[in-house]
Amino acid sequence: MKSYSLSGKIFDGLNALFLIFMALITLYPFWHVLVGSVLPYEESIQSGFHLFPKKMSFEAFEYVFSKSTIMQSLFVSVFVTVAGTVYQLFITAITAYPLIKQDLPGRSAIFLFIIFTMFFGGGLIPYYLLIKNLGMVNSLSVMIIPAAISTYNMIVLKTFFQNIPVELEESAKIDGAGYMKIFFRIILPLSIPALATIGLFIAVGQWNNWYTPMLFLNDKELWPLAMVLRDILINNNMELTRAGSFISEEFMLADTIKNAVVVVSVVPIILVYPFIQKHFVKGVMIGSIKS
Structure with a gap:
């Protein structure tokens, strides 16, 4: 010892x-x-530090879950996060894997072209016109399809693929396996730590994305929870303002409702972490070091 x-x-x-x-x-x-x-009205109107509430009230959460707009946005966020994460992981993986092949024609040029997009973009107006011409304005596809790949995530995953022993692929080729079978049966199963790590980054980004719906989603029924939260916190939703403007125990302060909305929006994405915790550190370390 x-x-x-x-x-x-x-x-x-x-x-x-x-x-x-x-x-x-x-x-x-x-x-x-x-x-x-969870502060009741009589405590929430008092200024000062509240480490523990003397009393607890769940009226704010009852109000939040009674609002169809908030619940609809929660389902939209779940759908966009799940679909966007799976889609981006797949596109990132099938882009990174060919780039580790030395015999890929134009490999260096393709990689430099992808790296170029990290530093230069077309600008907001051309991007908006492109999305509009593609017919994705006011459609949930605008939150999934355009964000197909992150160059940084692709580089991390490419580095991870390079650490997988090449002898595994050679053995599979001897047994008659093609590139697609090797990719799905060998590369992806061995890359679960890296995929879980990158998937967490993508999921958090998708869940917290309010900028894209602000630009392209005019229908409030399509708003994700992050956009609804922004509307409540920044644009000072009039209904919540009226609910908090009466000095009466029958009404809750708008700040209490805002805090409840924040809790509802944060808890689901936090619950994802325990399921991939065992892969997270390993994925970060291996994906960042080339042996």
Whole structure:
């Protein structure tokens, strides 16, 4: 058993205290919003620090789940996140895999062309005109199809593929397997850590995407939850303002409802993390180091 000197124990203790302090700083905003969402009216109108509510009220959540607009946007967000993540992972994988092949004609030129898109774009107006001409304005496809691939994610996945022993592919070729069979039966199963890591990045981006629907979705029934949340928090939804403008116990403050909406929007994406936690660190480390 390894023994530690006094200086080593002091360092470990200070390091632990520092990490605990940083964790508290990170978690406090979430806790503040969570507490604010369950504060009853009499406590929410009082200024001051609320670490723990004396009483709890779930009226704000009842109000949120009673609104058809918010529930509709929640289903839209789930659909867009799942469909967009699967779609982008597939496009990213089938783009990254050929680029590791030395015998691919024009491999360097193709890779440089893809890298070029990281630094230069056509601009917002040409992008809007392109989406409009493709007929994707006011359609959920605009949140899925245009964001087909991230160059950064493709580079990470390409680096991961390069770490897979080439002998596995050679053995499969001897057995008569083609590139597609090798890709789906060998490469993808071995790349689950990288795919899970990149999938988490894509899912969080899709779930929090409000900019795309703000530009292209005019029908509020197609708005995802992030866009509805933006409408509540920034545009000061008039219905919530009226609900919070009466100084009476019969009405909740708009801030309490806003906190409840934030909690509802954050919890689903947080619940995804435990399912891929075992792959996350391994995917980040292997995908960033080339042996």
